[in-house]
Amino acid sequence: MLRKLLGGGHRHAHHAIDRWAWADIDLDALTHNVQLLKKSIGDAELWVVVKANAYGHGDVPCAMTALNAGATGLLVALAEEAVTLRHAGIDEPILVLSEQPRSDWQTMIDHGLIFTVYNIETARELVKLVTPKKPVHAHVKIDTGMNRVGVDPAHANEVIDTLIAGGVIVDGIYTHLACADEPSRPENSRQLDAFDSFLSALNARGVNPARVHAANSAAALLIPRSRFSFVRVGIAMYGIQPSALTDLNLKPVLSLRARVSHVHKVRAGEPVSYGARWNAPADTIIATVPIGYADGVARRLSFTGGEVLIGGRRLPIRGAITMDQLMVEVDESVKIGDEVVIIGGQGSESISAEEIATKIDTIPYEVVCDVSVRIERKYHSAN
Numbered sequence: 050m051l052r053k054l055l056g057g058g059h060r061h062a063h064h065a066i067d068r069w070a071w072a073d074i075d076l077d078a079l080t081h082n083v084q085l086l087k088k089s090i091g092d093a094e095l096w097v098v099v100k101a102n103a104y105g106h107g108d109v110p111c112a113m114t115a116l117n118a119g120a121t122g123l124l125v126a127l128a129e130e131a132v133t134l135r136h137a138g139i140d141e142p143i144l145v146l147s148e149q150p151r152s153d154w155q156t157m158i159d160h161g162l163i164f165t166v167y168n169i170e171t172a173r174e175l176v177k178l179v180t181p182k183k184p185v186h187a188h189v190k191i192d193t194g195m196n197r198v199g200v201d202p203a204h205a206n207e208v209i210d211t212l213i214a215g216g217v218i219v220d221g222i223y224t225h226l227a228c229a230d231e232p233s234r235p236e237n238s239r240q241l242d243a244f245d246s247f248l249s250a251l252n253a254r255g256v257n258p259a260r261v262h263a264a265n266s267a268a269a270l271l272i273p274r275s276r277f278s279f280v281r282v283g284i285a286m287y288g289i290q291p292s293a294l295t296d297l298n299l300k301p302v303l304s305l306r307a308r309v310s311h312v313h314k315v316r317a318g319e320p321v322s323y324g325a326r327w328n329a330p331a332d333t334i335i336a337t338v339p340i341g342y343a344d345g346v347a348r349r350l351s352f353t354g355g356e357v358l359i360g361g362r363r364l365p366i367r368g369a370i371t372m373d374q375l376m377v378e379v380d381e382s383v384k385i386g387d388e389v390v391i392i393g394g395q396g397s398e399s400i401s402a403e404e405i406a407t408k409i410d411t412i413p414y415e416v417v418c419d420v421s422v423r424i425e426r427k428y429h430s431a432n
């Protein structure tokens with residue numbers, strides 16, 4: 050069923066007023082990525098990770114587009130994120146990836162969300178909420194070596210049995226890999242071996258949950274044995290390579306753009322921005338761009354070779370990036386109103402989230418998640 054995209058993704062800020070800084074979200078690129086990923090994962094189903102406002106891309110429009118393109122389930126980090134999707138009319142399965150505060154549980158049941166459970170106390174409390182009217186669904190998460198959340202395989206049976214005995218429908222068992230982007234690391238096979246032996250013992254006891262899953266984007270593409278029933282794909286769907294070893298023809302979904310708001314001359318020796326940390330070595334033309342670190346442009350880029358695109362050319366950021374504005378060294382061809390690309394393409398040039406991540410010593414996930422709620426997402430689709 051095709052869904053209407055209007056009205057989604059704007060819950061945090063009011064964008065009736067135009068601003069010379071925005072994010073373009075290319076939903077056709079997302080569709081392309083979903084279709085490509087589906088072809089790359091064998092028989093596994095594709096469930097997509099839309100937590101954190103779809104990694105900054107806008108959760109409702111991205112979730113709907115992914116489902117229309119063939120994804121069959123959704124994953125989020127928080128109960129609140131799942132409720133937003135339900136309120137938008139999405140009724141596909143949604144798994145909440147970690148345990149939530151007790152005060153959220155009834156809301157989760159009312160919205161038909163799938164719980165993740167890994168603590169025995171949680172299992173004991175959750176069964177108390179089972180009623181004949183509203184089924185409670187849970188996936189049990191096994192910690193095979195990531196050491197973030199999950200139950201140790203040695204204690205997992207108690208959690209599973211408590212849930213089943215109390216009437217919770219345990220329709221999934223899963224784990225998460227710590228090093229999937231480096232598939233040859235021994236941690237991967239160690240974790241998957243531990244998971245496999247736990248599953249065999251479970252099946253031998255006659256417990257056969259409908260769904261088994263372990264793979265994030267990198268594992269889905271690089272470690273076929275991790276695919277099981279469905280893969281949990283996040284970053285790749287947004288067009289960002291999940292590993293240095295993948296070279297799928299993914300298309301970036303998000304671009305971050307602005308317009309030049311001011312152009313002025315700075316004489317040789319004059320400083321630019323806070324701390325006067327950059328001084329013009331010669332007479333220079335500086336363009337000011339109304340986007341800053343409060344919008345998600347990392348201030349650390351100021352002095353690590355940060356660049357933007359204007360007129361299809363790479364131009365250097367000069368001086369410290371401020372909360373709402375940054376400065377760029379330009380030439381006389383640049384005018385107020387010219388488009389500036391912080392992330393994305395212009396002409397034949399492009400700046401990727403991966404490039405920015407490398408410059409500021411982080412991962413591209415953080416770069417796109419950091420695009421703040423102050424930035425309006427403009428959704429584009431030919432359909």
Ligand SMILES: Cc1ncc(COP(=O)(O)O)c(C=O)c1O
Pocket residue numbers: 098146225264265266267281282283284285291
């Ligand atoms: C449990 C779990 N599964 C899957 C994913 C998706 O990972 P990726 O974005 O690398 O595909 C995440 C994201 O952090 C996660 O926490």
